[in-house]
Amino acid sequence: MSGHDHSHSDLHSEQGRLAGEHVGRSAQPVVKVRDIAWLEFEKPDLVAAEAFSRAFGFTTTYRSATELNLRGALPGAPCVIIRKGRRSRFVGPAFSAEPADLLRLAEHTGHTVQRLPEHLGGTTVDLREPAGARVRVVADVLEHPALPTQDVHTFNVGHDVRRVNATQRPPRQPAVVERLGHVVLQSDRYRASLDWYLDHLGMIVSDFLYFPGQRERGPTMSFIRCDRGDEPADHHTLALTLGPRSRYVHSAYQVADLDALAAGGEHLRDLGYQHSWGIGRHIQGSQLFDYWRDPDGFLVEHFSDGDRFDASLEPGWAEMTASGLAQWGPPATADFLGVAPGRESLHELLSMTTSLRSDNEFDVPRLLGLLKVARS
Numbered sequence: 001m002s003g004h005d006h007s008h009s010d011l012h013s014e015q016g017r018l019a020g021e022h023v024g025r026s027a028q029p030v031v032k033v034r035d036i037a038w039l040e041f042e043k044p045d046l047v048a049a050e051a052f053s054r055a056f057g058f059t060t061t062y063r064s065a066t067e068l069n070l071r072g073a074l075p076g077a078p079c080v081i082i083r084k085g086r087r088s089r090f091v092g093p094a095f096s097a098e099p100a101d102l103l104r105l106a107e108h109t110g111h112t113v114q115r116l117p118e119h120l121g122g123t124t125v126d127l128r129e130p131a132g133a134r135v136r137v138v139a140d141v142l143e144h145p146a147l148p149t150q151d152v153h154t155f156n157v158g159h160d161v162r163r164v165n166a167t168q169r170p171p172r173q174p175a176v177v178e179r180l181g182h183v184v185l186q187s188d189r190y191r192a193s194l195d196w197y198l199d200h201l202g203m204i205v206s207d208f209l210y211f212p213g214q215r216e217r218g219p220t221m222s223f224i225r226c227d228r229g230d231e232p233a234d235h236h237t238l239a240l241t242l243g244p245r246s247r248y249v250h251s252a253y254q255v256a257d258l259d260a261l262a263a264g265g266e267h268l269r270d271l272g273y274q275h276s277w278g279i280g281r282h283i284q285g286s287q288l289f290d291y292w293r294d295p296d297g298f299l300v301e302h303f304s305d306g307d308r309f310d311a312s313l314e315p316g317w318a319e320m321t322a323s324g325l326a327q328w329g330p331p332a333t334a335d336f337l338g339v340a341p342g343r344e345s346l347h348e349l350l351s352m353t354t355s356l357r358s359d360n361e362f363d364v365p366r367l368l369g370l371l372k373v374a375r376s
């Protein structure tokens with residue numbers, strides 16, 4: 001970042017806020033969460049889920065007949081919790097906060113602070129955001145000690161030769177997941193969901209996107225980070241996007257570097273798992289990325305080298321386009337954009353017809369805007 005003019009004038013997000021547009025943060029949030037803690041899912045087949053999780057680079061911390069907990073190598077709580085269920089579904093995200101903040105949230109929303117099961121430790125307050133998703137805020141959960149991570153490669157660059165009499169041999173093995181980075185959620189009440197997260201959890205917007213030609217109707221996607229003051233936080237811990245129904249879009253897990261990401265992808269390919277999109281480098285957040293489908297069709301991302309912003313930066317504004325999802329890499333695939341023939345896009349089409357009739361933020365101009373995104 002150049003200087004400290006508080007602008008956010010990087011490549012592709014050259015525009016700042018116009019008068020009257022969303023400021024991207026709450027004047028007086030109820031609390032400020034520190035980070036995302038974990039994601040919860042239900043799945044019918046825990047054996048298949050664990051096999052994929054090993055190949056993707058997770059370590060199992062807890063396994064019973066009805067529950068599986070997965071972690072990254074950096075110290076902390078598990079980052080994915082899967083319970084046995086009749087069908088596959090995303091249950092919701094959990095964010096971590098100070099114990100006193102759970103009490104504040106409980107008091108403010110009329111909920112209660114509850115104890116988590118012994119293998120997780122700590123307490124939770126379970127909230128609901130306007131689109132209906134369950135959002136947990138947890139404190140004092142059990143922290144697992146660090147596990148070995150993959151070494152970052154030593155590169156010879158130009159005349160800067162750091163590797164002599166030694167070869168470069170990235171092992172073709174699972175990319176070791178270090179931690180959960182972010183989750184992307186779609187909401188049919190995007191603006192209400194966004195304001196709920198900013199007002200209740202004190203999160204702040206790093207970048208806004210709007211449908212092509214619809215800036216005056218307001219943003220339709222936001223990349224949201226935790227407000228840690230002077231301490232830098234991930235460019236986005238949560239991203240929200242407007243769509244015809246509320247659903248999980250993808251979640252992203254940090255790995256060591258490009259070689260770990262690429263070799264880990266080859267390992268997943270060798271095992272026959274379904275690739276979705278990559279490898280490339282994103283614009284909003286700048287991460288190197290590679291997207292995969294787990295056995296239940298959930299989209300999961302390996303990422304490395306993401307941007308960190310402290311609380312001083314104001315949101316950037318840009319048009320939302322398929323070509324604007326990456327600085328380099330193959331074009332976004334139909335699978336990634338959710339327009340490939342299959343269960344997910346069928347759901348999406350069916351929900352469009354009901355969504356256009358019901359009381360939410362998704363109307364006909366928004367549908368036309370969304371269709372324009374995939375083509376641009």
Ligand SMILES: [Fe+2]
Nearest residue numbers: 250251252301
């Ligand atoms: Fe992502």
